[in-house]
Amino acid sequence: MKQKVRAKVLSQKKLTDGIYDMWLSTELAGRAGAGQFIGIYTGHEAHLLPRPVSICEADKDGEALRVVYRIAGRGTEIFSGWKPGDEVQILGILGNGYSIEAGCGKQTVLMGGGIGIPPMLQLAKELCMAGTKPVVVLGYRNNQLFLKEEFEPYAGVYVATEDGSAGTKGNVLTVMEKEQLKADVIMACGPMPMLRAIKNYAGEKHIEAYISLEERMACGVGACLGCVCKTVHKDGHSHVNNARICTDGPVFDAREVEI
Amino acid sequence: MNTKVTIAGVEFKNPVMTASGTFGSGMEYGDFVDLNRLGAVVTKGVASVPWPGNPVPRVAETYGGMLNAIGLQNPGVDVFVERDLPFLQQFDTKVIVNVCGKSVEDYLAVVERLGDTAVDMLEINVSCPNVKEGAIAFGQKADSLYDITSQIKAKAKQPIIMKLSPNVTDIAEMARAAEAAGADAISLINTLTGMKIDIHKRSFVLANKTGGLSGPAIKPVAVRMVYQASHAVNIPVIGMGGIACAEDAIEFLLAGANAVAVGAMNFVNPRATVEVVEGIEAYMQQYKVGDIKELIGAVGE
Numbered sequence: 001m002k003q004k005v006r007a008k009v010l011s012q013k014k015l016t017d018g019i020y021d022m023w024l025s026t027e028l029a030g031r032a033g034a035g036q037f038i039g040i041y042t043g044h045e046a047h048l049l050p051r052p053v054s055i056c057e058a059d060k061d062g063e064a065l066r067v068v069y070r071i072a073g074r075g076t077e078i079f080s081g082w083k084p085g086d087e088v089q090i091l092g093i094l095g096n097g098y099s100i101e102a103g104c105g106k107q108t109v110l111m112g113g114g115i116g117i118p119p120m121l122q123l124a125k126e127l128c129m130a131g132t133k134p135v136v137v138l139g140y141r142n143n144q145l146f147l148k149e150e151f152e153p154y155a156g157v158y159v160a161t162e163d164g165s166a167g168t169k170g171n172v173l174t175v176m177e178k179e180q181l182k183a184d185v186i187m188a189c190g191p192m193p194m195l196r197a198i199k200n201y202a203g204e205k206h207i208e209a210y211i212s213l214e215e216r217m218a219c220g221v222g223a224c225l226g227c228v229c230k231t232v233h234k235d236g237h238s239h240v241n242n243a244r245i246c247t248d249g250p251v252f253d254a255r256e257v258e259i
Numbered sequence: 260m261n262t263k264v265t266i267a268g269v270e271f272k273n274p275v276m277t278a279s280g281t282f283g284s285g286m287e288y289g290d291f292v293d294l295n296r297l298g299a300v301v302t303k304g305v306a307s308v309p310w311p312g313n314p315v316p317r318v319a320e321t322y323g324g325m326l327n328a329i330g331l332q333n334p335g336v337d338v339f340v341e342r343d344l345p346f347l348q349q350f351d352t353k354v355i356v357n358v359c360g361k362s363v364e365d366y367l368a369v370v371e372r373l374g375d376t377a378v379d380m381l382e383i384n385v386s387c388p389n390v391k392e393g394a395i396a397f398g399q400k401a402d403s404l405y406d407i408t409s410q411i412k413a414k415a416k417q418p419i420i421m422k423l424s425p426n427v428t429d430i431a432e433m434a435r436a437a438e439a440a441g442a443d444a445i446s447l448i449n450t451l452t453g454m455k456i457d458i459h460k461r462s463f464v465l466a467n468k469t470g471g472l473s474g475p476a477i478k479p480v481a482v483r484m485v486y487q488a489s490h491a492v493n494i495p496v497i498g499m500g501g502i503a504c505a506e507d508a509i510e511f512l513l514a515g516a517n518a519v520a521v522g523a524m525n526f527v528n529p530r531a532t533v534e535v536v537e538g539i540e541a542y543m544q545q546y547k548v549g550d551i552k553e554l555i556g557a558v559g560e
Binding site: 001002003004041045046047048049050075091215216217218219220221222223224225226227228229237238239240241242247 | 280281282283287288290291303309310311312315316317318319320322323324325327329332334335338474475523524525526527528529530
């Protein structure tokens with residue numbers, strides 16, 4: 001069941017330029033899975049819509065959620081000013097996440113690009129707990145790495161940077177080739193050009209791939225039809241070639257979407 | 260305390276409805292709202308066949324509101340009748356279907372298909388600013404509005420509400436045209452055509468370039484137009500545009516609306532509709548208003 005609830009800021013810190021790490025105390029945490037998201041309200045009457053933010057971690061007791069977000073506009077800028085103890089409002093838990101079953105017992109490679117990295121942490125943890133240690137390939141712009149060490153207990157970690165200042169120069173797929181990594185399943189989140197390249201790569205190599213899409217959203221619950229993506233087949237709900245990213249996704253089988 | 264209102268012979272338990280396009284067909288808000296509490300659910304626009312809508316981005320936030328250019332994506336009237344209507348019929352609320360089309364024939368096909376169903380009323384969308392054909396083209400000239408209204412009225416088995424656009428010079432003239440053509444009621448306002456530009460990318464934020472502005476930012480315009488329209492006609496008026504809370508809804512009633520609808524604020528506060536119902540009751544108690552009809556058009560001149 002989706003709810004709009006109050007949540008309390010437990011901690012907030014800056015990880016690197018424009019990227020913030022916030023823990024929220026909320027009863028919704030117990031229902032959160034990897035790849036799902038919450039809507040966070042700004043609390044400001046001029047900036048009304050909830051901002052969709054992916055879940056980076058849900059604590060094991062089901063009492064707190066961690067979000068790692070980038071300042072992308074006025075709303076996220078407001079979030080970055082929140083202090084421990086502040087009361088905020090959130091909407092959740094939203095969307096369909098990654099299937100842990102689909103990655104279990106296989107060579108599963110997680111790929112995160114930029115602000116698509118945070119949801120990979122919860123996913124790596126859940127796969128590990130289910131008995132499958134994944135490989136994680138993280139793509140950054142430069143050597144301002146964030147969250148990298150936190151993946152190390154749960155996964156074999158590789159890094160790519162656009163400018164070559166850390167790890168492999170290039171992107172997540174450059175790492176796949178250079179390190180001769182094999183994948184039965186890819187699970188990815190990141191900017192659209194990266195997801196498009198992964199869809200093509202997985203298609204050529206006949207690898208199952210699950211990608212998390214992003215779009216401007218309003219309601220977050222499937223009512224407004226603001227955040228659709230093109231689908232290969234007619235969608236069962238819309239009866240046209242459009243699926244709702246907020247409710248049918250955000251994670252889709254790469255073969256099913258046209259991006 | 261009586262909160263019932265009657266529009267074209269249809270009795271609503273209270274005057275609070277959902278605005279078309281902001282509530283799906285009710286299902287999406289089932290986790291948040293007991294639909295039995297609402298006067299009516301007004302559905303998203305329904306066309307004769309499935310419509311794919313516009314490219315993304317389709318929505319953008321603006322100061323105190325938002326722009327949308329969904330383009331009336333919908334699964335078509337057959338899916339509505341088979342899937343959404345049975346869902347809505349489980350609840351003790353009235354069902355108003357918003358009808359859209361590219362041609363008069365499209366509208367008539369939907370109206371006729373719904374004729375023998377349990378739908379209570381039809382709201383005819385002649386005011387969506389986001390589709391190239393139909394919709395607003397019928398709603399910006401008084402003679403076109405008269406023409407389509409009379410053609411639909413001739414075929415409709417349910418009472419019809421004409422949903423008016425605020426993107427006109429004289430709203431009173433449009434209201435009178437709808438009334439003269441036989442409309443049973445009017446609803447207003449639909450969204451105001453707007454635009455947002457990303458100065459860093461030097462591009463339009465919406466793929467459609469323009470979109471419909473809604474949310475609290477438009478409320479004063481909506482209240483003014485509801486006042487003007489309700490004073491121009493004798494048919495009931497359903498008022499909407501930026502309603503966030505009961506105080507806003509009461510403003511519309513005082514301006515002359517017989518009922519109100521909550522739109523974009525459903526996205527912000529999924530319980531907004533029920534909170535408006537409860538807030539109106541509290542206001543009636545506070546001011547000892549025995550019947551909600553005492554509030555309609557009761558602003559002192």
